[in-house]
Amino acid sequence: MTSEHLSFRRKAVNVVMLSLTGVFTFLTVSTLFLILGYLIYYGGRSLDINFFTKLPLPPGELGGGMANAIVGSVKIVAMAALIGLPFGFLAGVYLSEFEDKLFSSVVRYVADLLNGIPSIVVGLLAWTLVVVPTRTFSGLAGSIALAVMLIPIVTRQTEQFLREVPLSLREGALALGASKWKTIATVVVPAGSKGILTGMILGVARIAGESAPLLFTAFNNQFWGGGITQPTASLPVMIYSHAIAPYEDWHRQAWAAGLVLIAMVLIANIAARLVLARGVSVPRG
Amino acid sequence: MATPAIASTAVIRQRTTQMGDIIARLITLTFAISIILITVLLVWQLWSDSALTRQKFGFSFLTSTTWNPVTEEFGALPFMFGTVVTSVVALLISVPLGLGSAIFLSELAPAGVSNILTFLIELLAAIPSVIYGLLALFTVVPLMRAYVEPLLKSTLGFLPFFQGPVYGFGLLTAGMVLSIMTVPFIISVSREALLAVPREQREAALALGATKWESTWQIVVPYAKLGILGSIFLGLARALGETMAVTMVIGNDPKIKASLFSPGYSIAAVIANEFSEATGPMYQSALIELGLVLFFLTIVINGVARLMILATTRKGSKR
Numbered sequence: 001m002t003s004e005h006l007s008f009r010r011k012a013v014n015v016v017m018l019s020l021t022g023v024f025t026f027l028t029v030s031t032l033f034l035i036l037g038y039l040i041y042y043g044g045r046s047l048d049i050n051f052f053t054k055l056p057l058p059p060g061e062l063g064g065g066m067a068n069a070i071v072g073s074v075k076i077v078a079m080a081a082l083i084g085l086p087f088g089f090l091a092g093v094y095l096s097e098f099e100d101k102l103f104s105s106v107v108r109y110v111a112d113l114l115n116g117i118p119s120i121v122v123g124l125l126a127w128t129l130v131v132v133p134t135r136t137f138s139g140l141a142g143s144i145a146l147a148v149m150l151i152p153i154v155t156r157q158t159e160q161f162l163r164e165v166p167l168s169l170r171e172g173a174l175a176l177g178a179s180k181w182k183t184i185a186t187v188v189v190p191a192g193s194k195g196i197l198t199g200m201i202l203g204v205a206r207i208a209g210e211s212a213p214l215l216f217t218a219f220n221n222q223f224w225g226g227g228i229t230q231p232t233a234s235l236p237v238m239i240y241s242h243a244i245a246p247y248e249d250w251h252r253q254a255w256a257a258g259l260v261l262i263a264m265v266l267i268a269n270i271a272a273r274l275v276l277a278r279g280v281s282v283p284r285g
Numbered sequence: 286m287a288t289p290a291i292a293s294t295a296v297i298r299q300r301t302t303q304m305g306d307i308i309a310r311l312i313t314l315t316f317a318i319s320i321i322l323i324t325v326l327l328v329w330q331l332w333s334d335s336a337l338t339r340q341k342f343g344f345s346f347l348t349s350t351t352w353n354p355v356t357e358e359f360g361a362l363p364f365m366f367g368t369v370v371t372s373v374v375a376l377l378i379s380v381p382l383g384l385g386s387a388i389f390l391s392e393l394a395p396a397g398v399s400n401i402l403t404f405l406i407e408l409l410a411a412i413p414s415v416i417y418g419l420l421a422l423f424t425v426v427p428l429m430r431a432y433v434e435p436l437l438k439s440t441l442g443f444l445p446f447f448q449g450p451v452y453g454f455g456l457l458t459a460g461m462v463l464s465i466m467t468v469p470f471i472i473s474v475s476r477e478a479l480l481a482v483p484r485e486q487r488e489a490a491l492a493l494g495a496t497k498w499e500s501t502w503q504i505v506v507p508y509a510k511l512g513i514l515g516s517i518f519l520g521l522a523r524a525l526g527e528t529m530a531v532t533m534v535i536g537n538d539p540k541i542k543a544s545l546f547s548p549g550y551s552i553a554a555v556i557a558n559e560f561s562e563a564t565g566p567m568y569q570s571a572l573i574e575l576g577l578v579l580f581f582l583t584i585v586i587n588g589v590a591r592l593m594i595l596a597t598t599r600k601g602s603k604r
Contacts, residue, residue: 014496018393024385025394028468029402032409038420087316094313107317109591114324116519116587117580118526120553121327124576127560128330137561148323155320181309202411209413212528212553216561236415240529243419251423258419262412269411273404 036262043259046252051260056222056238059247066257068224069233072139076218076234077208079143084150084207085200091151092158092196097184108159111152122148123213131217139225139232142218146207153206157199161192198272205268209261211236235261328580335574337567346574352539352555354563359571361578363539367456367549368579371531372524374460374545375467380517382464383471384506387513390472391479392501403476410469418533421462426453426534429461434546449544454536457545462530467520474519478512478597479505512597518590522583528553552579 050065057064091111095104126145131137165188173183189196211234219231220241235257242254338346338359349360386406390399430453437457441447482505490500506513536548537558552575563569 010496010499014498017498017502018389021385021389021393024382025389025402028382028386028409028472029405031465032405032412035409035412035416035420038424039416042423087319090313091316091320094310094317098310098313104317107320110321110324112591113584113587114320114327116522116526116583116591117327118528118553118583120526120528120556121331121576121580121583124556124560124573125327125330128334128573129326148327151320151323155317179303180306182305184309205411209411209415211413211415212557215557219561236413236529239415239419240533243415243422244533254419255423258416262416265411265413266408269408273407 039255039259039262042255043257046256047259048256051253051256055224056233056253059245059250062249064249064253066233066235066238066253068221069235069238069257070260072218072221072225072233073208073235075228076139076142076214076232077146077204079140079228080146080150080207081200081204083143084147084203085154087147088151088154088203089158089196089200091155093162093184093189095155095159096162097180097188108156111155114148115152115156118212119145119149119210120212120215123215123217126213126217134229136229137217137219137231139218139228139230142214142232142234143228145213145217146210149210149213150203150207153203154200157203158192158196161195161199162188164195165191201268201272205265205272208268209236209265211240215240331573331577331580335570335577337570338574339570341567346571347578350539350541354559354565354568354571357565357567359567359574361552361575363541364550364552364555364575365578366541367459367535367539368525368551368553368582370456370545370549371459371463371535371551372521374457375463375524376517376521378461378464379467379471379520383468383516383520384475384513386468387472387475387479387516388501388506391476392497392505403473406469406472410473414466414527414529417462417466418530421458421530422533425462426458429453429455429458438546445543446545449542449546451546452536452548454534454548455546456535456549459531459535459549459551460545462534463524463527466527466530467524470523471516471520474516474594475509475513478509478516478594481512481597482508509597511593515590515593515597518586518593522586522590525586526553526579526583528557532557552576 050063051067052065052070053067054063054065055068056066091107095107123145125148126141130141130144134141169187169191170183173187174180178186214234214237218234218237220237221231221233225232239254239257239261242250242257245251342349342359346359347361347365349358350362351358351360352363353359390402394402430451434447434451434453434457437447438451486504486508487500490504491497495503531551532554535551535554537550537554538548539550539555540547542549556572556576556579560569560572563572
């Protein structure tokens with residue numbers, strides 16, 4: 001009697017808890033669709049051709065857009081990628097190919113910690129390094145902040161995918177008389193290039209959505225601005241400044257910008273993961 | 286006549302290949318070292334640029350509750366309070382949610398379903414912080430103000446955490462938003478840790494008559510506990526440093542109150558809000574010192590998390 005009672009209780013706990021884990025998973029995954037649904041609904045209603053072609057207008061005037069922020073984001077992110085991608089790639093090659101046990105594990109650990117530093121703190125670094133000496137907010141300062149965030153991501157991804165290249169490939173190349181660097185350049189890196197490229201795309205997609213490190217580096221700009229040495233508008237910062245402003249029309253613009261930004265980020269993510277390599281994820285502090 | 290020429294080309298070739306290797310090694314090494322240098326530079330800049338307030342206030346910076354840029358009196362406590370409270374609220378929600386989901390994905394769901402769901406959860410992690418903020422501002426805040434907070438007040442109002450006026454903006458809302466943002470990290474790392482538990486552990490438990498849940502909860506989860514703890518610490522570090530979403534919903538008021546309904550302020554939020562307008566070296570120094578505090582908080586928690594995760598993967602790879 002007792003044992004039957006007990007086993008019923010155990011069975012009930014089993015069923016309840018296991019179903020609960022399913023419910024939790026459903027809840028978590030459904031937030032993704034909720035977020036996308038809201039953005040498509042509100043953003044879609046607000047998005048028009050003006051958004052892509054016009055400058056932001058003062059509150060009260062309808063028909064403005066964020067053309068300057070789209071271009072600004074592209075400029076800032078491209079510059080950050082130009083600095084961060086080769087930097088991270090080369091450091092990753094060192095970690096994977098020229099291993100020196102103790103030093104490499106220190107670099108690896110520090111790279112992970114750097115990746116975990118809050119983006120706003122990285123913004124402070126770029127402010128002290130670029131904004132203070134040049135005495136002006138600039139797109140370049142923003143790019144440097146984003147590059148500092150990009151480097152550890154690319155380093156670790158490059159290392160990971162180079163390590164997955166089979167040892168026999170390297171041995172084959174070395175046995176044919178190729179030097180080590182030639183082996184790396186012509187055999188190892190091409191073999192791991194798919195994964196590395198995926199990691200790079202995911203890394204760039206991640207920094208493209210950052211706004212905190214741009215607030216006091218790239219700052220913002222209601223106009224086209226004069227190149228990378230001037231304050232530069234970016235989509236994420238525009239979303240922030242428009243969302244917290246008390247104007248209905250600015251909120252509309254913020255939703256539109258949100259939809260554009262998420263479309264860019266998700267397309268990059270899905271394309272990179274599905275087309276190039278499955279099961280890659282970017283560790284995000 | 287020909288022999289020495291051949292020999293010398295061989296020597297030259299050998300020397301150039303060696304040179305090539307050395308150069309390649311040096312170039313890549315430079316960049317690897319630079320990663321450490323950047324981190325050191327970061328600490329150095331935060332340290333030296335906060336010298337003014339560090340010298341003026343000393344440790345009282347960390348215990349003072351006054352934040353007055355006009356009279357140049359600066360204390361970090363309200364911001365540390367807001368940062369820690371929102372992160373703790375976030376973890377209270379995201380740990381059960383994340384661990385439950387991780388169990389479902391690693392133990393119950395068929396591999397195909399699990400992979401698709403994990404992919405979707407990773408997309409959740411890729412959504413920019415400011416988008417979370419945008420949604421939270423226009424959907425979560427009104428929802429909290431109209432339904433959730435009044436409900437909590439009427440049911441759990443006897444607790445000091447759920448008293449006082451309801452604004453929608455505040456510590457609770459910020460914590461809720463942070464919980465959604467940290468869940469994906471807890472899930473993906475915990476799932477890895479659970480998947481690394483050897484099959485025999487489960488089979489042995491089931492063979493002894495344990496139910497699926499008992500085998501999972503009493504055998505598999507304890508086996509993977511270091512990795513799970515690591516994932517929680519990782520989520521915590523992320524919550525502590527999260528900026529945009531928190532800034533948009535926390536209420537931005539440097540007060541220390543017991544009620545989770547009341548507006549607060551976090552370290553990251555005050556830097557985001559005030560730094561570009563901070564005039565005067567003292568004000569800037571105070572904000573940079575806040576950045577330094579945040580840096581140390583996250584670096585310690587991250588360091589512990591990475592060590593824990595490292596330990597589990599090493600254990601797993603031995604088998």
